[in-house]
Amino acid sequence: MLKLRRIAVDTHRENIAYLSRTCGQYHAEEFLALAKVEVIADSHRIQATLNIVDDPVLLGPDELGLSEEAFRLFGRGAGTPVAIAHPRPVDSLEMVRAKIQGRALNAGEYAAVVRDIAALRYSKMEIAAFLVACAGFMTTEEVLHLTRAMAGVGHCLEWDHKLVVDKHCIGGIPGNRTSMIVVPLVMAHGLTIPKTSSRAITSPAGTADTMEVLARVDIGTDEMRAIVEKIGGCLVWGGRVNLSPADDVMITVERPLGIDTREQMVASILSKKLTAGARHLVLDIPVGPTAKVRSHEDAVRLRKLFEYVAGELGLPVEVMITDGSQPIGRGIGPVLEARDVLAVLRNQPDAPADLRDRSLLLAGRIIEADPGVKGGQGIARARTLLETGAGMRAMEQIIEAQGPPPGPPPGNGSPLLEPAGAGYELLAPRDGIVQGIDCLRIARVARMAGAPAFKGAGVDLLKKTGDAVRKGEPLYRIHAALSSDLGFAAELAAQDSGYRFNGTAT
Structure with missing residues (x-):
């Protein structure tokens, strides 16, 4: 037996085991590096990818290490006697191979694959193979099977309330933090809305990252x-409540690979909404030249797929196709986006009008799910709740209930909404009128500046589409906590600002 040791390495949802090359109990040659092993202690078993260690300081010859995530999942303390063995075969991999060969899988086969992914029995390479095969070909029925399978693992929340509502945007538009305005407005109306949100993987901020500026998520x-x-x-952050754990694992592979097909998007979103207990969903599909969905025709096809799968699963869904031609609001990055959200909720005169209007539109549509509200009156109700301060009071309730964000509290007792100190302004190269803003480019600049790892990092937009500019005027300001990050972001912005001009400024 070996002694269990916790290795303080964050491997992000991949179980990693560490074995010394000089181990006396097991010959490392029997267990190839990057092969799967099974770690065993009494009735506890976990599969992990093996790494061979040559540094005796990191790991002794009588020890077996587990990465942070694997150690937590294994649930045994440091020093516990453990053994390792070659893992039992993962039968569902045969179904992945069938999918690679172009065969449509049935409901039971998808259920088996998803169960093994959720149990972390697949390596990232095997998950990637499954995702790429699905991206190449999926029938509509397969999307339904995959969604059911993903909703069938993990927790499923049930509520006593008859009407539980939810809202989701498919993403891809920087600064689109409407959820942080919609949720308090819907709460203030009296509907139940348990909103789970994601953290950023390849974007400058997810809703959970931005909300964490104000409260614990x-x-x-x-x-x-x-x-x-x-x-x-x-x-709150959806990753902690474990609503669709297979999806959380798959996202860590598909996002870096740029795999984001409409079929996988539908399964991902609807599985989480089902397990969150939603009984009415409003879905926002932004359309724009640099958004996830580039044309109205593609948006209509995606809408129909959402409606079909949600209908088969008994979840009423209302899809809204909105403008995704440019970033929403001014701030891109957690602190800057939280500042914009509070400006809207506090009815400040300088609050971003586009963020306010889109939030009212979405909140109004959700409020109309209330049988007591007539069709067409929802947006007026949402506007009243915003202008009377009821929305801000509901946000304060959320902040108080969830508790303060991690880290030392600011001295004045209120959320610290100051951006990172180092700044750089990107200047207009000539006179003109802003014709378009590349959402992907702006997101990359904000990410390069350090967002969301540094909450105050990001991009502050000073000009939006339709604005007239003079040569030398600032288009946006980059904020970074580190001078190296500021340099990287400024260099990327200098190569291509993300702004397109037309005509001459007047």
């Missing part, structure tokens, strides 16, 4: 339930 299932039962809503 790393909240477990029981606490989330208590918060929703008390105040009627929440804004």
